[in-house]
Amino acid sequence: RWLKDKKPVWVWLTAVVATVVAVVVAVVLIVIAYRMFRRTRQVAAAAAEEEDYREQKMFYGGYFAPARAVDDPMSINANMVRSPERMWQSPARSSRAPASPALMRAVASPPNSTRSAVGLAERHIAGLNRKTAPVASPSRPRTMNPLPGFSPALPVRLKEFSYQSLAEATSNFHKSNELGRGRSGKVFKGAFRVPENVDKDDSKIDVAIKRFDKDIDINQIRGDLKRKYSLKHRNLVTLLGYGLHKGRLYLVYDLMSCGSLDQRLYSDVETVGADDGQPSRHVMSWDERCNIIKDAALGLYQLHVSNAFHGSVKASNILLEPGREGRRARLGDFTYSKVAPPPQEAWTSTTPSLETDMLDFGALILEVVCGRRRSGCGVPNFTSLLDWVWALHAQGRLPAAVDEKLAGNFDSKHAVNLLLVGLACTHEPQRRPTIDEVSMVISGTKSPPEVATSMRPSREVHTSYDEIFRNIWSTRKA
Numbered sequence: 508r509w510l511k512d513k514k515p516v517w518v519w520l521t522a523v524v525a526t527v528v529a530v531v532v533a534v535v536l537i538v539i540a541y542r543m544f545r546r547t548r549q550v551a552a553a554a555a556e557e558e559d560y561r562e563q564k565m566f567y568g569g570y571f572a573p574a575r576a577v578d579d580p581m582s583i584n585a586n587m588v589r590s591p592e593r594m595w596q597s598p599a600r601s602s603r604a605p606a607s608p609a610l611m612r613a614v615a616s617p618p619n620s621t622r623s624a625v626g627l628a629e630r631h632i633a634g635l636n637r638k639t640a641p642v643a644s645p646s647r648p649r650t651m652n653p654l655p656g657f658s659p660a661l662p663v664r665l666k667e668f669s670y671q672s673l674a675e676a677t678s679n680f681h682k683s684n685e686l687g688r689g690r691s692g693k694v695f696k697g698a699f700r701v702p703e704n705v706d707k708d709d710s711k712i713d714v715a716i717k718r719f720d721k722d723i724d725i726n727q728i729r730g731d732l733k734r735k736y737s738l739k740h741r742n743l744v745t746l747l748g749y750g751l752h753k754g755r756l757y758l759v760y761d762l763m764s765c766g767s768l769d770q771r772l773y774s775d776v777e778t779v780g781a782d783d784g785q786p787s788r789h790v791m792s793w794d795e796r797c798n799i800i801k802d803a804a805l806g807l808y809q810l811h812v813s814n815a816f817h818g819s820v821k822a823s824n825i826l827l828e829p830g831r832e833g834r835r836a837r838l839g840d841f842t843y844s845k846v847a848p849p850p851q852e853a854w855t856s857t858t859p860s861l862e863t864d865m866l867d868f869g870a871l872i873l874e875v876v877c878g879r880r881r882s883g884c885g886v887p888n889f890t891s892l893l894d895w896v897w898a899l900h901a902q903g904r905l906p907a908a909v910d911e912k913l914a915g916n917f918d919s920k921h922a923v924n925l926l927l928v929g930l931a932c933t934h935e936p937q938r939r940p941t942i943d944e945v946s947m948v949i950s951g952t953k954s955p956p957e958v959a960t961s962m963r964p965s966r967e968v969h970t971s972y973d974e975i976f977r978n979i980w981s982t983r984k985a
């Protein structure tokens with residue numbers, strides 16, 4: 508109609524200018540909205556971090572004190588950081604890949620550098636003391652890595668407990684307080700009284716106390732405890748303290764009220780929380796499984812960037828607690844004894860190291876996705892879960908590995924990604940992905956690696972560290 512009306516040129520010009528202005532205004536508004544959204548997210552993340560640090564500062568009302576100045580046992584592990592273009596690609600990649608020059612400079616910087624976990628903690632606490640704003644403060648530490656949801660750990664000073672206080676906390680290690688049994692001892696539920704909080708709600712601190720068996724050689728762990736520090740992190744079960752009595756070692760940990768992953772994953776009957784007291788059927792949901800894998804990955808990432816390895820990543824060492832949206836997980840049962848793996852010349856594919864952690868973590872991912880144990884997986888003709896999943900992968904039927912109890916209620920693309928990254932962790936050591944790579948696949952910020960069916964590793968490489976550890980343990984006992 509406009510054309511027919513033969514409007515004068517100035518009308519056309521005005522229309523064009525108005526359109527351009529409208530588009531520019533729209534773009535500006537979108538940019539402003541996006542920046543505000545990002546800013547809100549940053550503030551929320553900073554507030555969560557702030558909360559973490561505040562909690563750390565007042566760690567159980569001062570009963571377990573946060574560390575302030577320590578000989579930093581934690582420094583960024585240069586070997587963990589690689590440039591993105593090198594990820595997945597280099598078959599001949601050295602497991603001790605050289606760090607980027609920037610990182611090498613950071614690592615070479617003086618002790619108490621702001622890049623160490625301790626430095627970060629101290630700077631942060633100092634920042635809090637000055638009541639600085641969460642985001643704007645120049646003294647606030649930056650998170651060390653780009654993983655979504657990750658914040659660095661803080662050091663915690665270990666407390667030494669007398670046998671008397673440990674016995675009192677557990678009613679003399681009464682059977683009714685027993686939480687579980689591992690290869691090296693029993694774990695009991697306990698509670699310490701906090702004298703300064705007698706009239707308050709938090710007058711008791713619930714803990715889990717691991718009592719090592721009498722015949723366990725505790726020298727390695729005892730040496731480890733000389734460091735007197737542990738880590739507090741939302742994805743690690745903090746070691747709070749220890750006790751020694753008549754050659755027996757006791758370790759005191761955060762109590763994780765929902766027990767361990769193996770107890771929940773492999774039992775689909777649950778009495779806890781049933782309204783009528785009758786056992787209720789409960790299958791761990793897909794979202795909960797994804798959260799647990801993510802939490803465990805962030806916990807392991809914290810250890811690996813701290814130059815430590817775990818050495819026993821398995822479902823019984825993933826401990827659970829209630830979260831806002833289902834249970835959340837923490838990686839438990841680690842000590843500092845595993846800081847600084849042996850020199851490279853001394854490595855074999857099975858020497859406990861960051862790489863064996865990755866093998867175990869890959870097996871853990873498969874266990875959670877498939878809802879089956881890594882050995883004795885319950886599939887006819889297969890004992891090893893890894894063998895079964897590799898076989899399905901060879902047939903192009905990976906989704907069939909997902910736990911059938913989920914009755915199809917899962918995101919099949921994400922499930923396949925998890926299975927692929929789990930399989931990639933079972934490659935020979937130097938080709939296994941690192942925990943930062945795995946974490947990115949888990950959080951969906953990176954695609955999984957190519958896993959050709961021909962890449963299936965030899966059986967020796969399949970050997971879980973757990974089995975090796977059992978052998979070492981029995982040799983030691985002998």
Ligand SMILES: Nc1ncnc2c1ncn2[C@@H]1O[C@H](COP(=O)(O)OP(=O)(O)OP(=O)(O)O)[C@@H](O)[C@H]1O
Nearest residue numbers: 686687688689690691694715760761762763767823
């Ligand atoms: N902090 C904790 N909070 C709650 N329960 C715990 C805690 N630590 C351990 N447990 C329970 O105690 C059980 C035994 O733990 P423990 O660490 O001794 O054994 P493990 O990891 O199975 O074997 P090991 O460490 O000897 O190889 C766990 O499976 C878990 O159910």
